[in-house]
Amino acid sequence: MAVAWVQRRVVAALLVLVAVQVFAGGGGGGRGGVSAFRLWPKKRTRKDTEGAGNDDTQQLLMGGADYMDGQIIPSSAVAAVNAYASSSVSARECFSGKLPSGMYYFGAAVYNSELIIGGGFTPTEKLSFSDDDSPMLSMNAVNHTFKWTGSSWKVWNQFNVTKGEAHLAVLNGELYSLGSCGRQTRMCLEKYNSSKANEGWHLTKNQLPSVLSFPGVIADEKDSSLFVVGGVQNKHTTRVVAQYSASTDKWFALPPMNIARKSPAVAILGNRLCAVGGVQSTLQYSSRTLYMALRSAECMFLSAPSAGWSLLPLLPEARGSATAFVASNKLYVAGGVHVPLHWLSNRKEDDDLQATVLEVERRPYVSKLDSLDTASSWTNASDSSRLFISSSTLVTVPTKLYSQLCT
Numbered sequence: 001m002a003v004a005w006v007q008r009r010v011v012a013a014l015l016v017l018v019a020v021q022v023f024a025g026g027g028g029g030g031r032g033g034v035s036a037f038r039l040w041p042k043k044r045t046r047k048d049t050e051g052a053g054n055d056d057t058q059q060l061l062m063g064g065a066d067y068m069d070g071q072i073i074p075s076s077a078v079a080a081v082n083a084y085a086s087s088s089v090s091a092r093e094c095f096s097g098k099l100p101s102g103m104y105y106f107g108a109a110v111y112n113s114e115l116i117i118g119g120g121f122t123p124t125e126k127l128s129f130s131d132d133d134s135p136m137l138s139m140n141a142v143n144h145t146f147k148w149t150g151s152s153w154k155v156w157n158q159f160n161v162t163k164g165e166a167h168l169a170v171l172n173g174e175l176y177s178l179g180s181c182g183r184q185t186r187m188c189l190e191k192y193n194s195s196k197a198n199e200g201w202h203l204t205k206n207q208l209p210s211v212l213s214f215p216g217v218i219a220d221e222k223d224s225s226l227f228v229v230g231g232v233q234n235k236h237t238t239r240v241v242a243q244y245s246a247s248t249d250k251w252f253a254l255p256p257m258n259i260a261r262k263s264p265a266v267a268i269l270g271n272r273l274c275a276v277g278g279v280q281s282t283l284q285y286s287s288r289t290l291y292m293a294l295r296s297a298e299c300m301f302l303s304a305p306s307a308g309w310s311l312l313p314l315l316p317e318a319r320g321s322a323t324a325f326v327a328s329n330k331l332y333v334a335g336g337v338h339v340p341l342h343w344l345s346n347r348k349e350d351d352d353l354q355a356t357v358l359e360v361e362r363r364p365y366v367s368k369l370d371s372l373d374t375a376s377s378w379t380n381a382s383d384s385s386r387l388f389i390s391s392s393t394l395v396t397v398p399t400k401l402y403s404q405l406c407t
């Protein structure tokens with residue numbers, strides 16, 4: 001229903017901006033700032049990006065958002081990704097059990113051999129406002145989680161707080177969820193221990209100290225850590241990177257990236273943490289913040305963080321809200337969009353809050369970087385499947401579970 005709010009005159013103004021590859025997001029006028037665009041999930045673990053494709057695991061690309069005729073269409077598809085069999089990556093829709101209605105930007109993880117999804121947003125027709133009064137798209141952050149039973153999704157344990165932009169990861173045998181808490185422009189971290197199921201989800205003692213939304217998030221299960229990369233802080237895209245250690249329940253700052261990124265696609269390749277694309281607030285237009293999708297990508301050695309981040313070759317095309325993964329030591333980035341969404345006026349007292357979703361340039365294909373080290377460049381590596389859309393959640397599942405899910 002977002003299209004119902006399209007204001008023709010603003011569309012006209014913005015088409016000019018689209019032409020110069022800029023899109024508006026977030027508020028302006030000194031109030032909003034944090035973009036309302038909430039479609040950018042980043043759920044990956046090191047296992048997801050590294051371990052797939054061997055005999056034990058398979059990768060699934062779940063949900064995401066597509067854009068047609070100016071509308072955002074959450075996908076309920078689940079696709080199997082194959083980046084190993086040939087030089088091009090293919091995805092086929094598998095899994096008859098569609099995702100619960102229109103949820104997107106949710107997290108997914110396999111916990112105790114079961115596939116769990118949770119959080120994210122469901123579309124509504126109501127507008128809401130975050131703590132700093134920035135408008136949020138007509139979506140409700142949800143607190144529910146679901147478990148796949150083998151034949152259907154069953155409601156599982158509710159989060160302690162509602163969580164859009166949700167990410168799930170298993171660290172030290174406990175299930176963690178990191179996501180925007182309620183309407184607030186900060187992230188909340190909770191965990192769940194199946195041996196203490198009666199305690200349900202509860203917030204960890206130490207929370208990410210800074211205000212932040214729309215970071216890229218990836219878990220390193222080997223290191224029992226979560227990495228939180230970029231995002232939006234106090235109305236500006238940020239270069240900051242943080243690490244949470246589940247073993248000590250502590251947060252650490254890591255060196256900032258070269259480039260501020262909101263919602264970069266993140267992956268861990270070898271010992272490197274990489275951030276690909278994303279968007280950046282670049283300039284003000286009519287007192288509003290404008291965001292631009294990025295072609296740059298960069299990595300940092302986790303073994304030598306003090307050396308900081310090094311830039312990779314530029315992507316062939318700018319991508320925001322893409323999904324990154326690693327297969328056979330190659331870095332892939334799938335899906336994403338260029339001009340996803342515009343939010344304009346953001347005054348709370350405006351009844352006719354103006355929001356518009358424009359035609360977006362989709363990136364329904366995959367780019368591949370063969371090596372992080374040499375002067376390699378990105379190549380097209382997909383069968384141009386429409387399954388590669390923006391904001392999909394990538395999850396690695398054991399082959400045994402996969403063969404039940406994907407027939």
Ligand SMILES: *[C@@H]1O[C@H](CO)[C@@H](O)[C@H](O)[C@H]1NC(C)=O
Binds near residue numbers: 158
């Ligand atoms: C979860 O959300 C539902 C409805 O949105 C609400 O009634 C319930 O209180 C919430 N539960 C928690 C734990 O926040």
Ligand SMILES: *[C@@H]1O[C@H](CO)[C@@H](O)[C@H](O)[C@H]1NC(C)=O
Binds near residue numbers: 159160201203
């Ligand atoms: C949320 O967490 C707090 C503290 O851990 C706990 O007291 C409360 O019962 C939890 N609420 C829900 C609905 O899980």
Ligand SMILES: *[C@@H]1O[C@H](CO)[C@@H](O)[C@H](O)[C@H]1NC(C)=O
Binds near residue numbers: 172
């Ligand atoms: C999960 O709970 C069980 C039972 O209390 C406990 O033995 C185990 O250490 C907990 N796991 C973690 C990682 O704390």
Ligand SMILES: *[C@@H]1O[C@H](CO)[C@@H](O)[C@H](O)[C@H]1NC(C)=O
Binds near residue numbers: 317365
């Ligand atoms: C990559 O492939 C897609 C789909 O076939 C195509 O639309 C796009 O232009 C290609 N991009 C490049 C840089 O070749």
